[in-house]
Amino acid sequence: xxxxxxxxxxxxxxxxxxxxxxxxxxxxxxxxxxxxxxxxxxxxxxxxxxxxxxxxxxxxxxxxxxxxxxxxxxxxxxxxxxxxxxxxxxxxxxxxxxxxxxxxxxxxxxxxxxxxxxxxxxxxxxxxxxxxxxxxxxxxxxxxxxxxxxxxxxxxxxxxxxxxxxxxxxxxxxxxxxxxxxxxxxxxxxxxxxxxxxxxxxxxxxxxxxxxxxxxxxxxxxxxxxxxxxxxxxxxxxxxxxxxxxxxxxxxxxxxxxxxxxxxxxxxxxxxxxxxxxxxxxxxxxxxxxxxxxxxxxxxxxxxxxxxxxxxxxxxxxxxxxxxxxxxxxxxxxxxxxxxxxxxxxxxxxxxxxxxxxxxxxxxxxxxxxxxxxxxxxxxxxxxxxxxxxxxxxxxxxxxxxxxxxxxxxxxxxxxxxxxxxxxxxxxxxxxxxxxxxxxxxxxxxx
Amino acid sequence: xxxxxxxxxxxxxxxxxxxxxxxxxxxxxxxxxxxxxxxxxxxxxxxxxxxxxxxxxxxxxxxxxxxxxxxxxxxxxxxxxxxxxxxxxxxxxxxxxxxxxxxxxxxxxxxxxxxxxxxxxxxxxxxxxxxxxxxxxxxxxxxxxxxxxxxxxxxxxxxxxxxxxxxxxxxxxxxxxxxxxxxxxxxxxxxxxxxxxxxxxxxxxxxxxxxxxxxxxxxxxxxxxxxxxxxxxxxxxxxxxxxxxxxxxxxxxxxxxxxxxxxxxxxxxxxxxxxxxxxxxxxxxxxxxxxxxxxxxxxxxxxxxxxxxxxxxxxxxxxxxxxxxxxxxxxxxxxxxxxxxxx
Numbered sequence: 049x050x051x052x053x054x055x056x057x058x059x060x061x062x063x064x065x066x067x068x069x070x071x072x073x074x075x076x077x078x079x080x081x082x083x084x085x086x087x088x089x090x091x092x093x094x095x096x097x098x099x100x101x102x103x104x105x106x107x108x109x110x111x112x113x114x115x116x117x118x119x120x121x122x123x124x125x126x127x128x129x130x131x132x133x134x135x136x137x138x139x140x141x142x143x144x145x146x147x148x149x150x151x152x153x154x155x156x157x158x159x160x161x162x163x164x165x166x167x168x169x170x171x172x173x174x175x176x177x178x179x180x181x182x183x184x185x186x187x188x189x190x191x192x193x194x195x196x197x198x199x200x201x202x203x204x205x206x207x208x209x210x211x212x213x214x215x216x217x218x219x220x221x222x223x224x225x226x227x228x229x230x231x232x233x234x235x236x237x238x239x240x241x242x243x244x245x246x247x248x249x250x251x252x253x254x255x256x257x258x259x260x261x262x263x264x265x266x267x268x269x270x271x272x273x274x275x276x277x278x279x280x281x282x283x284x285x286x287x288x289x290x291x292x293x294x295x296x297x298x299x300x301x302x303x304x305x306x307x308x309x310x311x312x313x314x315x316x317x318x319x320x321x322x323x324x325x326x327x328x329x330x331x332x333x334x335x336x337x338x339x340x341x342x343x344x345x346x347x348x349x350x351x352x353x354x355x356x357x358x359x360x361x362x363x364x365x366x367x368x369x370x371x372x373x374x375x376x377x378x379x380x381x382x383x384x385x386x387x388x389x390x391x392x393x394x395x396x397x398x399x400x401x402x403x404x405x406x407x408x409x410x411x412x413x414x415x416x417x418x419x420x421x422x423x424x425x426x427x428x429x430x431x432x433x434x435x436x437x438x439x440x441x442x443x444x445x446x447x448x449x450x451x452x453x454x455x456x457x458x459x460x461x462x463x464x465x466x467x468x469x470x471x472x473x474x475x476x477x478x479x480x481x482x483x484x485x486x487x488x489x490x491x492x493x494x495x
Numbered sequence: 496x497x498x499x500x501x502x503x504x505x506x507x508x509x510x511x512x513x514x515x516x517x518x519x520x521x522x523x524x525x526x527x528x529x530x531x532x533x534x535x536x537x538x539x540x541x542x543x544x545x546x547x548x549x550x551x552x553x554x555x556x557x558x559x560x561x562x563x564x565x566x567x568x569x570x571x572x573x574x575x576x577x578x579x580x581x582x583x584x585x586x587x588x589x590x591x592x593x594x595x596x597x598x599x600x601x602x603x604x605x606x607x608x609x610x611x612x613x614x615x616x617x618x619x620x621x622x623x624x625x626x627x628x629x630x631x632x633x634x635x636x637x638x639x640x641x642x643x644x645x646x647x648x649x650x651x652x653x654x655x656x657x658x659x660x661x662x663x664x665x666x667x668x669x670x671x672x673x674x675x676x677x678x679x680x681x682x683x684x685x686x687x688x689x690x691x692x693x694x695x696x697x698x699x700x701x702x703x704x705x706x707x708x709x710x711x712x713x714x715x716x717x718x719x720x721x722x723x724x725x726x727x728x729x730x731x732x733x734x735x736x737x738x739x740x741x742x743x744x745x746x747x748x749x750x751x752x753x754x755x756x757x758x759x760x761x762x763x764x765x766x767x768x769x770x771x772x773x774x775x776x777x778x779x780x781x782x783x784x785x786x787x788x789x790x791x792x793x794x795x796x797x798x799x800x801x802x803x804x805x806x807x808x809x810x811x812x813x814x815x816x817x818x819x820x821x822x823x824x825x826x827x828x829x830x831x832x833x834x835x836x837x838x
Contacts, residue, residue, distance in 0.1 A: 103759060105650035281800045284811045288754055288763045290504045291684070292798035298676050299498055315652045316754050323681040323753070325664035331676070352654030366566065381567045403762050462567055 058060035073223045078175040084199040084494030085175045092147040092412065094119070094399070095176030097167050097191060098205065100155040102185040102449050107346055107391045111181055111205055112153065112382055114392035118399035121148045121379075129379035130400060133372035138407035145406060148210055150260045156182055160190035161187030167191045171198050177412050177475065178203060185209030185258040192221035193216075199494015201414050202383060203398035206363075206391040208310075209344050212259040213442035214483035219491040220414055222421055222441045224401065225394045226474070228262040229363040229482050231341045232269030232470035236446040240360060243304065243337055245274035250302035252317060254309050262308045264482060266341050285311070290317040294324050303308055303331040306339045314340060315350040322354040346389050348462045355462060362431050362448045364393040365465055373430040387460050397429045397471050401436070415491040433471070439478035447474050497677040504667065504793040507751075510791025511691030512538075513744035516764055517771040517783035518698060519739035525715045525778040526732045530626050532634040535765030536641055539738045540609060542756035543644055543676040544602035544723070546653050549594035552578055593658045595752055600780055602748045603741050609739025614733050637761065645758040652755035661752075671675025683752050691748050694742060695784055701738075711715055711735055713776070744806040770818045776831025787827055790814050 053439060087093075091471025094114045099108035103471050120247035124141035131139050143149050152174040163182065170176040179195050180203035182188050188207035194204035196218040204212060204223040209230070213223050239247075249270060252487045253259040261284070267277050283293055294317070297305055309317050321327075321338055329336040366377045366387035376396065380388040388396070405420035406412055422438035431445040450463040476483070516538055523531045545646045555574035560819050563571035579587035582674060590597070656662075661682040668678030702708035714728040715719045747756075754760065771790055775782030796802060797813035808818075821829065 052833075081687070101645075103650060103757070105645065262686060279800055281803065286763070289509060289762065291509070292502060292795040293503055295501045295679075296498060296799060298679065312652060313756065319654070319755060320753075321663070323662075323683065325679060325681065328663060329679075346651055350652035350654060350757075352755070354654075378567060387566045409619055452613070458565060458571070 051222045062097065068115070068136050072300055074167045078229065082495075083415075084495060085177045086138070086172065087147055087175075087177060087412060088184050090147055091150045092144055093174055093176050094149060094151045095154060095167065095170035095179040096151055096181050096395075097154040097156050097163060097170065097276065098181040099183050099187075100153070102157045104158045105205065106399065107183045107389065108156070108181075108393040109310075110346065110389045111395040113282060113413040114380070114388060114396040115151065115181070115399060117380060118396045119149050119151055121398070122403050126383070127375075129427070130372050130376050130396070130429055133375050134400060134404070134484045135381075135427040136404050136406050136408070139400065140407075143331060144403045145410070145412065152176060156187050156191075157186060158184050160186050161362075162186040162189050164194050166195050168198070171195075176200065178402055181205040181395060182207060183473070186256065188212050188223075189216040189257070192216065192218050193263060196220045196489070196492055199414055199492040200332050201417050202401050205395050205398070209258040209485075210265065210300075211257055211484050213440045215486035217440050217442075217486055217488050219441075219489045221417060222398070222401075222418075222436065222443075224359075224398050224436075224443045226256070226363050226445070227442065228341070229476055230447050231262065232265035232267075233474045233476075234361050234449050234467075235266070235339070235341060235359065236269035237469075237473075238449045238467055239270065239275075240273045242359070243334070244449050247275045247334070247337075248302045249275050249277045249301075249304045249306050250278055250281035250297050250300055251306045251308055252290070253280060253282050254285055254313050258310065259308050261482065262341050263306075266306055266308065266339075266350055268482070273392070275304070283309070283317070285313065286316065287313065288316055290320040290441055291324070293317075294321050294326070297321075297326065298329060298336075301331070303334045303480040304337045304339065306341065308341060310342055310344070311347060311445075312350075314342075314347050318351045318354050318358070328358075343463060344390060345460070346391075347461055348452065349459075358452045359466070360450055360463075361462065362450050362454075365390065365448055365450060365461070365463060366449075367463075367465065368430060370430065370432070373427045376430060400428075400429065411483055411491055415493050418491045421477075432468075435471075437478070440483065442461070444475050446471050458461050497673050498799065498801075500667070501680075502799060504680050504791055505676070506792025506795035507788065508688050509794060510788035511688050512750055512764065512787075513768055513771045513791050514747055514784045514787025515691050515694060516743055516768040517775065517787050518695060518766055518780060521744040521775070521778060521780050521783040522698075522735055522739040522742075524692040524772070525780070526711060526735045527618070527622065528612075529622065530629050531618070532765065532769075533613065533637040533640065534633075534739075534743055535763075535768065536627050536637040536785050537606065537609065537705065537732070537743035538747040538750075538764055539641060539644065539756070539761030539762070541606060541744030542603055542655075542760060543747075544605055544744060545598040545655050545748045545751040546756055547600045547647065548598040549655055550574070550593070552597075554589045556580070558758075564669075595657055595748065598748045599745060599749075601809050602744045606741040606744030607737040609744075610737035611733060613740070614736040618736070619733075632699065634679030637765070640757045640762060648758065650758060654657050654755045654756040657686075658754035662775060663688060671833060677787045687749050687753065691746070694745060699780065707731065707734075717756070743748075749820050767814060770814055774818050774828050776822050776828030779828065779830040782828055782830030789829075790817065793817055 098111040105388045119411045121129045153172050155165035178201045182205040185207045188204045192202045203222040208307045210228045253263040307317050326336050340360040343362045409420040410414040421436050424436045427433050434445040447469045449467040451466045454462045520534050553576050555576045557572045560573045561570045561605045565571045580778040621708045662680045771786045776788030797810045
């Protein structure tokens with residue numbers, strides 16, 4: 049049997065050593081504690097949640113390329129890309145807050161439940177401090193809500209629905225990509241100028257959240273300038289052959305068809321509409337026209353020659369000639385052999401914006417990062433002067449109106465920029481009816 | 496009236512695809528007794544035969560044109576198809592333009608080979624297993640095949656246009672006395688319908704008027720007795736699997752210009768085609784064709800905005816609704832035979 053000798057001096061000594069031992073790490077990590085996945089070592093992990101399988105896998109692959117490029121640049125590799133043109137100079141190419149950037153990836157499959165599961169896994173198992181990516185508004189809204197609950201920042205990828213920063217906005221979520229309202233506001237004047245103010249429009253709308261907000265936005269903008277909407281028909285998201293929806297268009301008296309479709313839906317409906325010869329017809333004494341509100345170069349490629357001469361809008365295009373866009377295209381093109389898509393651009397920019405906000409805040413704590421992003425004005429990331437509005441976490445910047453190019457110079461040269469719509473024309477009040485409902489709430493630092 | 500004619504036309508080409516796939520499914524089920532969930536993948540592989548031949552014909556040599564620049568400002572690498580060098584620019588361009596119809600010749604041996612390999616290599620091992628096992632293994636095979644296609648061709652649709660001669664649409668209304676532009680229909684869809692009619696007719700003629708077809712029909716009716724007569728019915732059934740694969744493949748080849756092929760297109764058709772087979776009657780070839788066209792036309796009518804306004808969402812459930820009604824009133828389907836799937 050052993051005997052324990054407790055002395056006053058011994059207890060004091062032991063207590064002092066133990067107290068110092070416990071206090072030291074607390075002091076050292078004081079700035080990075082009290083939030084989910086506070087980085088403790090020399091690295092920080094970001095979670096890239098993109099569609100790696102499913103119908104948007106190619107778009108997801110391009111997003112992932114952009115993220116890898118961003119990580120390379122943040123860690124001081126490559127040519128630095130847009131870090132050289134970014135108006136904020138907080139990023140030094142030594143990681144984020146001197147921690148080397150590492151990443152994990154998840155597969156959203158473009159399904160909300162799968163996207164939430166992969167984001168949850170990256171947060172809980174891999175210790176991701178920030179989640180970003182995606183190619184669908186349904187996914188963005190679902191993952192944004194999850195990140196809010198988990199206490200990490202969500203930097204949305206490609207999501208165009210008004211609801212992402214409208215009724216479904218969250219304090220931990222931020223969107224750089226433009227939205228349906230902005231598409232309508234940018235497109236309408238160009239359409240009025242090209243096709244006149246006396247048009248009868250027929251809408252085919254994908255039967256889900258993004259389709260509804262896009263139809264609402266385009267209708268509101270075009271009707272405000274004098275167009276009449278003769279019909280708006282919902283089409284199932286799973287539809288592949290749109291002939292039975294397109295065939296009645298000419299009988300309706302419409303002279304313009306608006307395809308509120310994206311991805312495979314857009315490729316198929318546009319191809320079907322061109323096959324039916326709609327663009328060769330004359331209705332109401334006018335040439336029949338087709339409009340695709342949201343363009344993607346990757347999708348335009350799928351539709352082939354059918355995109356020629358068709359108006360739409362896009363968040364960014366590789367042919368922009370500002371220094372930032374040229375730097376990004378040079379960097380991406382040299383690494384991968386082809387120009388980046390708009391999805392790649394927004395994902396790359398979101399990563400730099402997050403890293404910059406952490407540097408400026410001096411902390412990875414989500415609420416500190418959110419505060420640094422709110423109301424942040426910047427330039428040099430390819431869209432001109434941009435504001436991350438504090439009220440809804442939506443970026444406000446110029447919008448591109450594009451048209452399918454008649455005589456492409458190469459396989460990537462599918463769209464031509466018709467107009468760069470100034471940001472003032474696409475800005476709306478935070479309480480605009482198209483964004484009504486929901487509240488940002490307060491930011492969540494998590495654990 | 497013009498809207499009704501238009502939707503009938505629409506239904507005919509949609510029904511053509513359903514009928515061709517369902518015909519192959521029924522052939523396989525009737526001969527081998529296998530429920531083949533990989534049949535949609537055969538349709539998809541057929542479409543990718545068109546993509547592949549189009550790419551083969553477009554294989555190019557490259558030269559650097561210093562006067563033009565690429566997207567990074569470097570001298571542009573210009574591609575010239577070898578077909579232009581071999582056949583001359585005009586003839587070469589015409590051959591590339593007609594890649595889809597030419598793919599029929601390419602797809603027939605490819606699809607027969609795929610069908611025979613699939614049957615001999617995998618499916619024959621499941622003949623005596625329950626239908627549930629067959630469904631699982633063929634569904635798994637379908638997923639594997641589409642992932643292979645996605646790996647090599649990507650996830651995005653690949654435009655595969657019809658020959659320039661078939662671009663545009665035919666003003667059907669003007670021919671039958673309606674106003675111009677009221678009933679228009681794309682030329683290629685009319686070609687597709689005619690092609691489907693020829694293929695369906697050829698399959699029926701083959702089964703009806705050849706000795707081979709007679710043996711196969713006898714085998715479908717009573718496999719055991721045909722075997723007792725010393726006829727190697729298994730070999731003939733394997734060939735029927737190849738034929739069914741070729742029919743699905745040809746349906747896919749000609750469908751490529753209608754909707755740009757993507758790796759998932761087979762799955763989009765598969766479930767509907769099974770409904771077609773069940774509605775037509777398991778094992779009934781005429782039933783499969785009849786149900787294919789019938790459901791295609793019904794689906795088109797259900798997509799009319801006048802119908803959707805009265806019954807929202809009907810366009811998404813019409814085929815299944817009709818299937819339920821038909822199966823409740825005629826449990827063997829429209830033309831089902833007694834004894835099939837009833838043991």
